[in-house]
Amino acid sequence: MTIRLQDIFPIENQTEYKIHFARWNQHVQPLEVFARDRGEWHGWQEYWPGRNEFNRPKIFSLIQYFHEPDIWLFGGIYRVTARHADRYEVELTNEFEAFIGRLKLFYGYRARTTRPVLERHYQNFEVQEVLREAYSGRLFPGFDNIDLSHDELRTVVRNNREDWRAALENVKGIYLITDTHSGRRYVGSAYGDQGIWSRWRAYIDTGHGGNVELRALVRREGMEYCREHFRFALLEYRSERTPDDTIIARETFWKQILLTRGEQGYNRN
Structure with missing residues (x-):
């Protein structure tokens, strides 16, 4: 009723x-x-x-x-x-x-x-x-269904949502950042002692996460550009026990597949 x-x-x-x-x-x-x-x-x-x-x-x-x-x-x-x-x-x-x-x-x-x-x-x-509690960001949708705007990711990170942090904190992987304004893309990876959660927090804090091309974009356009136009997706996730060489090799594979080097993307190498 x-x-x-x-x-x-x-x-x-x-x-x-x-x-x-x-x-x-x-x-x-x-x-x-x-x-x-x-x-x-x-x-x-x-x-x-x-x-x-x-x-x-x-x-x-x-x-x-x-x-x-x-x-x-x-x-x-x-x-x-x-x-x-x-x-x-x-x-x-x-x-x-x-x-x-x-x-x-x-x-x-x-x-x-x-x-x-x-x-x-x-x-x-x-x-x-x-709802049981006041809304504090999207529920974690599973590793295969991650597609977040910068704004949504910022909410999840700022609220330190336990479902997202627990899932992403201890996994390595390959991710994709898409600039919806220019169409250019960036493939990045998380390995070593950094999980996906830590890497993505860096983009919320800086906009560029240390990447040379994205750093130049932030200097030129400002953080608001990233907040308005960036989307984040997870291409692959692996156990924290996965060798770093494997993650780096998969990152290279995705750069080649998605053509993220040169004018079509933000990857330099």
């Missing part, structure tokens, strides 16, 4: 609320922002879009759960405390706070309007799931 939002969130004065349907802003996913930095997420409520769209006392905030179609994650209820020419000031209330980051709602919202009135949509929200 369908459970609707109104069955667990009885909101009587709906005309006091605007909804905030937080969606991808062409740069980052709000779901990753919420999981990585609650202060940054708070700032999403204070953004002024050029006109006074949060023109009611409260904001019912929802985050697009982009891994699943038509799913929204409850991001809290905020009170608007001030309106300025270029921003809002808001404060997070304690209304339904136990559900923040945990309640997933189903609603096929397709309209372009990001900040509609609550009463036109409230009755349409269906409860999809209540």
Whole structure:
């Protein structure tokens, strides 16, 4: 039997609320922002879009759960405390706070309007799931299904997600970084005393992980370029007992197959 939002969130004065349907802003996913930095997420409520769209006392905030179609994650209820020419000031209330980051709602919202009135949509929200804990990044999908944006990887690393760290910390392997803007790719490897987890953390910290071509790219374009355009995939993973020579040979194989040397890629050797 369908459970609707109104069955667990009885909101009587709906005309006091605007909804905030937080969606991808062409740069980052709000779901990753919420999981990585609650202060940054708070700032999403204070953004002024050029006109006074949060023109009611409260904001019912929802985050697009982009891994699943038509799913929204409850991001809290905020009170608007001030309106300025270029921003809002808001404060997070304690209304339904136990559900923040945990309640997933189903609603096929397709309209372009990001900040509609609550009463036109409230009755349409269906409860999809209540997570055991607040969302802190994607679940580890298995070694053969890793395909992460820089933004997603940054969330996983910053939250030190145990499922990812336990899986990747003690394995060697070959990975692929794809620049989705230029189409160029880089094949790298983790061996010696460094597992995949350690290598990927370096890219989150520096953007380049020590690679010469990527270092030049970061100097030229900045870290934001990496955060917006880099994707990470695992090509092969091996036991930590695998000889380093084997890993290096496989890395060379993938460089040849994927043509990552020269103008088509970021590998120099």
